[in-house]
Amino acid sequence: MRRLRTTLDRIDRKGYGAYKDLSGSFEFDGFTLFVDRVQRDPFAPPSLVRIRTKDNRFDQRLFGNPVRRMAFEDFLTRGVDRAIRRVVRGNRGSGGSGRVEIQRPSQKVLLRTSMVAERDYVEARMAVGLPARGRSVDGRAARAVLLEELPEIVGLALKPESLNGERARLHVETVEDAEYLRDLLPSLGLVAFVADGSVLPRESGASDRPLGEGAVPFESPDEFRVDVGLPNRGAVAGMGIPEGVTLVAGGGFHGKSTLLSALAWGVYDHVPGDGRELVVARGDAVKVRAEDGRSVAGVDISAMIGDLPGGRSTGSFSTPNASGSTSQAANIAEALEVGTSLLLVDEDTSATNFMIRDERMRELVRREPITPFIDLVRPLHRSLDVSTVVVVGGVGDYLDVADRVILLEDYAASDATEKAREVVGRYPPRATLDGREMNPPGPRRLRAGYLDLRRGKRETARGRGLEAIELGRERVDLSSVEQLAEAGQTEAAARIIGRFAAGGDAGTKEMAEQALADVAREGLDALSQFRGHPGEMSLPRAQELAAAVNRVRSLRADPGA
Known part of the structure; x- marks a missing residue:
């Protein structure tokens, strides 16, 4: 001193x-x-x-x-x-x-x-x-x-x-319980769990803190209630969402998207008092949406979109400016490529022509390359063991393909599966491709040499807040990657991509898993640009790491493992 x-x-x-x-x-x-x-x-x-x-x-x-x-x-x-x-x-x-x-x-x-x-x-x-x-x-x-x-x-x-020793113990035990519960989901045949008493709404669109006055605590429908035993808290009851196709329905402003958002963030642990401490989802769950204008590099979307006019194949699809439907198809294919067992979809952020195609349009437009998502959700589960939770408010045809229906009214959840089946029985069933199988997207090799980190005499790979990374002169927009929680994750992803650019070609899953394995072995500090102090970084998931590299406009990819 x-x-x-x-x-x-x-x-x-x-x-x-x-x-x-x-x-x-x-x-x-x-x-x-x-x-x-x-x-x-x-x-x-x-x-x-x-x-x-x-x-x-x-x-x-x-x-x-x-x-x-x-x-x-x-x-x-x-x-x-x-x-x-x-x-x-x-x-x-x-x-x-x-x-x-x-x-x-x-x-x-x-x-x-x-x-x-x-x-x-x-x-x-x-x-x-x-x-x-x-x-x-x-x-x-x-x-x-x-x-x-x-x-x-x-x-x-x-x-x-x-x-405060009691607060420290509660903090540690709350996280330990959530990790235990998330790991328990596959053995219970569940993709997600929402504990009774959870507070799902947030203060506002700009705040991730729980809503205070007026918040309605979540209560599971009896039909979906599951009892679990946690290592610290002991017995806990809540709604278990089974594998398969789950439809979340209800009127506007009744809590559908709030529930889906809570499930999307259920891949992470939460602090005590957050309200979502025991809202957990499979750790590889991915929320997908339409993303007009994003670049796509060599992605196999052929299971969702067939050959385009002019005989253009979609087995290795590239574009600098994807439409809503092609971007959503690419987002799903990329999620499958890096690995997921649960897709989360909200019709509000989806491309309409990707989600549904009614009988009148089928009759009028015969040459349509898009296979609507409604025809994919069951093959996804049957062929690839990928479950789906989809929020709908205006597309009743999804009742035909749902294994179960959760109805939200005034933020209260109920089991509407039987009522949905009665409704389906009163209307002509929609023509579906129920016998369809679905193949996983073909593998790609990402070409590391095309990632140019040069900016003048320096090479740069750094985060720019929560929603962007900078690679050389290129700014990569991550604003539609909805499960990035902190700017530190974006910073770590940028540095990992910078390392990949200096290495050899690799598949998306291989690149992400190898990078995270290196971090697990060496620690996040190994990504540091400075002596001693590593800077501000948080650990991203493989899914967000892959999403970041997939949005680099200079990225090139070739078919093949």
Whole structure:
């Protein structure tokens, strides 16, 4: 601390570049401060620092296995974030002066680079905007940040005596229960589970926090109620959604899309109090939608869209500007390619001509290459063991192909399967292709050499917020990849794609699985661009990693394994 204080006194009022003298490590009472990267000016991205405690006196049971470790690191990250907002004054000069940040977590619990809990220490990774007057060092303000505020943050968030042990235990056990329940689904013949009492609605379209006043807790219909035993919470009851084709029906604003959204986010664990802690879906579930204008590279969509006019084959389909129907077909084929056992589909975000084709249009338009999704949902399950949950509000023909129907009225769910069958019996059945089988999409090899990371004299592969990545001069739009939870996942995906670009060709599934296996072996830190501090990253699923690379417009792919 004395050396740090002396250094700050020496460089006070010098040019901002003098802050480079802070690079290295400084011993404090109970922890070490590592300054891994110093920003070049007050308007540049903030400096990267790590705080490592000199021991770990937390209850070892809180991080005794990989799931608990992830949950405990998430808990500590949130604690540091709260301490920063309580302690740090910020706004101490030009640019980002005085700003202190740790990776801001969402309502989901993910493996992140923000925190490491080892047997012998705990380490928090943060960003600090070193204070400046204009473009000169503000040593006095820097002393307040580094010598006063950071130690106070450590005292509030990284010492056992300041920790709420009961809250930490609940946090860890909630995540452990959700992971256990998700792993249990296949043995129960289920694709998803929604616990009784869950709060599904969110505050708003801009907030992922649970709705407070007015929220209707979920209650399972008796016909779908399943009892499960969890390792920490014990017996829990809720709605189990079996394998097969499940239709979610109901009027507008009655909760259909809210339920589907909760299932889509059920691939992740949630924090206690989120309302969706025990809403889980198969870990490989994929929400698919139409996506006008996306690029498609060599995808086999022939099972859904036949040969196009002019004899153009769809066995290896490419386009820089897909229509709604071809984009939705490509999204499904790519999900099957990387691996999924559950598709989630909402008619509101689907292409109408892909979802359904009525008898009148069949009669009028004889040469239609699109096989509507209604004719695919049963073959998907029968041939490929892929289940579907589809939300419909205006297409009654889907009643013909549903194994079960969940009706939502005023946010209350009921089993409408028998009523749906009565309705079907009163109307002529729709002509279907019920005997149809479905083959998986043919494999592709992604051509790594076509991914150009050059941007001037540098190569870049980085995230740009939650909805985009930057590869060289290309900006890749991920705004329609609906199961990306945090910008850290986008950052990690960009770095993985950057690694792939420097390697050899590979199939989509092979690329994604190998990348995640490397991360599991080496840790997320291995993707770091900096010495010591890995930056802000969160672990993406294989499905989102594949979705990101599939949307790179420069991507090229050849048929074949």
